[in-house]
Amino acid sequence: MARQQEKPRSFQEIILRLQTYWAAKGCAVLQPYDMEVGAGTFHPATTLRSLGTQPWAAAYVQPSRRPTDGRYGENPNRLQHYYQYQVLIKPSPPDLQALYLGSLEAIGIDMELHDIRFVEDDWESPTLGAWGLGWEVWCDGMEVSQFTYFQQVGGHDCHPVSGELTYGLERLAMYVLGIDHVMDMPFNDPDAPIALSYGDVFRQTEQEYSRWNFDVADTAVLLRHFEEAEAECEAILACDDTDPKTGLRIVMAHPAYDQCIKASHIFNLLDARGVISVTERQSYIGRVRALARQCADAFVRTGAGGYAG
């Protein structure tokens, strides 16, 4: 058994330890994607890179937004903006479970004292047209990560299969640090000259966004943006593969996918505003999925997607 790690003291230390750990295990440590997304899976480093035959190994923090989960910063566990830590390795290595358990040790979970369990949890993203099999990982009865072997993304079968790990950072950190309310969690070192709590950093923004998400966001504008993103995505993908200016073959999978992400987030905002009925919901999800599919189709026609012609 590995030697017992010294306990981390802050939220950021946990993030840093994960970064160091996965870097040491050979992952490219990427930075967050610069757009609003609902989960780390939406980062093109996961969604698009899980497609095609090219090997891939990446780890990154992804700020994630779930407008309906806003609680004005008052709920101890719920936030409309939170961090996910995401690891994607393709093909999934045979020792991925052991690698994952190593990461828990790295952030100070003592394997000798805790009860770690892999509990069935099949993952499906109707908006991405994606599914996989795996588990939620429990530490003493608490879900600390999602562990998924991607089987299909954007309607494409995954060959080879990627292994995806998603850590809900706030929840995991609260557990490791023994904190009951997220806003009380030390963000940086509690002994730093200017010690900041999670609340110091995010309490105000949680309030502001909760108000905007639920009551203020202009739904007419959002609806228009949704349509525009959808149209732009399709327009991008309708372009000829050959760029007339450079004469190069440039399939614009990523710019198109940005529009798909945008549409997905706008849909989430509309949902939080309560203007989407149950029946419409399905149809919006279907529209985003159609975009995700087309982007996936485009990506596998790029070099990164394994296109060799």
Place this chain on the structure above:
Amino acid sequence: MPNLLIELFSEEIPARMQARAAEDLKKRMTDGLVEAGLTYAGAAAFSTPRRLALAVDGLLAESPTTSEERKGPRVDAPEKAIEGFLRGAGVGRDQLEIRDEKKGQVYFATITRPGRPAAQIVAEVLESVIRDFPWPKSMRWGSGSLRWVRPLHSILCILTDDAGEAQVVPMEVDGIAAGNTTEGHRFIGSGRFSVRSFDDYQAKLKRDRVILDAGERADHIWQEATNLAFAQGLQVVEDRGLLAEVAGLVEWPVVLMGGIGEDFLGLPPEVLQTSMKEHQKFFSVKNPKTGRIEKFITVANRETADHGATILAGNQKVLAARLSDARFFWENDLRVAKEQGLEAWTDRLSNVTFQHRLGSQRARIERIAALAREIAPLVGAGPDLAVQAARVAKADLSSEMVYEFPELQGLMGRYYAEAAGLPPEVAAACEEHYSPLGPSDDVPTAPVSLAVALADKLDTLTGFWAIDEKPTGSKDPYALRRAALGVIRIVLANGLRLHLDRFVDGQLVRHKIALNRADASPDEIDTLEEVLDEIADHGVFGAAFRAVMDRLQGSKDAPDLGDGSLLRTVGDLVPDLSTDLLAFFHDRLKVHLRDQGMRHDVIDACLALDGGDDLTLVVARAGALGAFLQTEDGGNLLQGFKRANNILTQAEDKDGVEYSFGADVKFAETDEEKALFAALDAAEAKIGPAMQAEDYAAAMGAMADMRAPIDAFFDAVQVNAENDVVRRNRLNLLARIRGICLQVADLTRIEG
């Protein structure tokens, strides 16, 4: 005779799939071995979260040599035919034997299949079992193409001979070669080790903290849990499903008991139990004195130096967070129920689709309320109360608690209805109208609950009939068979006297109105509404529809009644749908009664009569008939009836006429004949009124009285007499027997 041991070691197998997978492994392996000629003495399969294992004892060391003789073509047959035969039999010409047969000389081949060693057969069978394993869901991983429930890491496959020598069965699947090693517990084992036999395997696993047998793990958990609870004067709430699931989540169960915070003890016990079970897989621990759930049992997968203190503290913390959520839902819901009432929740259900063609839950509730009003008087409920109950019975679907825990629907409705100060009958209906769900569930008996329960189920059935989404084969996504059985059980258990036809017809029309409201003219909708009112008066659709049509025929501004018009279509369709749905009820009734030991032909005989939509009546008749047929008189009367019916049917076929009436005693020649006339008169006089009064025992008694005269008649009288007048009179007499018997039941359907 060697013993075989197989272990398929993988990443964590979902708990719910383990037991079935172990059985599948056993069945498929042993079937495959036997098919290849390897018989065995015994086999046992095991599962843990990380492995499936199979031990087969007393396997043959090799499959027996078999030989088969095959007859070929004649010696002078064309060369091609002989070559074909040689190819098929896999022998050379010099191995053929020539025998003299009647038709000349014929080739014979003896095909000998030498026995094969067990290892070879095991390798082949195991590979195909792994490749075609029937997992409910399987996956690929890495760069491979093999499918398994989760990544498969190693295969252990050994044959152990009588001397205890183990030999690895050489085989490989997708790069995983079989060996003789495995590993124990993920965290508290000691790495990989080799095994020589099943006993060695099981013992070493235990040493490395794995209990192989799921039953042993479950027993251990239950034993420890009840001991821990008992020591504090408490009781574990039994939950076999949860026990099996938890036994599938651990290889080395360690049972821990913890307390539930004082703050949460005010939650309804069902909420505590559900939240702990669904989210945490905890058992509930009850104080038998107060009936409250005060503690929980959790099962860890390991021992620790601090005796589980850290694990228990963590679990307690997670539970507190979960229960805070539950309390938040509970308090919010109670506030809404008290301040806004349950109907506010019902209104919100207009945004919730029940089924895309059948509209929203809100619309569905309104239809149920309308039907509950009609049913109420027949079950002893106040119509207004039934409507009130129907309108709030599904309100809790809008509550936060039911959104979080769908399985608490109904029960939460009851709590919230009580909190809102609604009448107790209404609160009870919120919970009870879903019943019965399973075949052994209790059936509601309170009148208001009955009205809503029946209306709910009938609305669902008629709705799916109206849009032609009936169950087919094993597909019944909307659980319509269960709904029909629910109606049957409610009616029978309460002895309800209802004509289902009337309510089925009415509700079909309600569905047709809802389905066509968008496209139909207001006049057409009004007319259908009128038909609904008429059904309430006339009792059946046909008469009601005709009455409304007759009234409209003359009127100038009547809606379109021509062929293909909405009203004509509905007029044509509803009776067919209704008949079809009633037949569906009858099928379910037959299954239900057969399960209770009633003969299906007896049920058929009673269903053939009028009044088949009054299920209580049908069952009363069937009960009386079944009992009657068990008596000596009953059995003999049936034979008499059949004899009469056979003679009559043959004569009718031959003569091309129906002998149905006109038997006259003045043409009777023998005493027996005259006696039969008298007996039939007497029976007829009794049976009609008895059936009318639903006194089936009396009707059967009157039938029994006919038995002796019928027997005597057949003994003494030749029906097909020379004299045509006498013959016809006798046939008409037989027709009377038939007619009288058929009043009671369609005895032609009785077997034997």
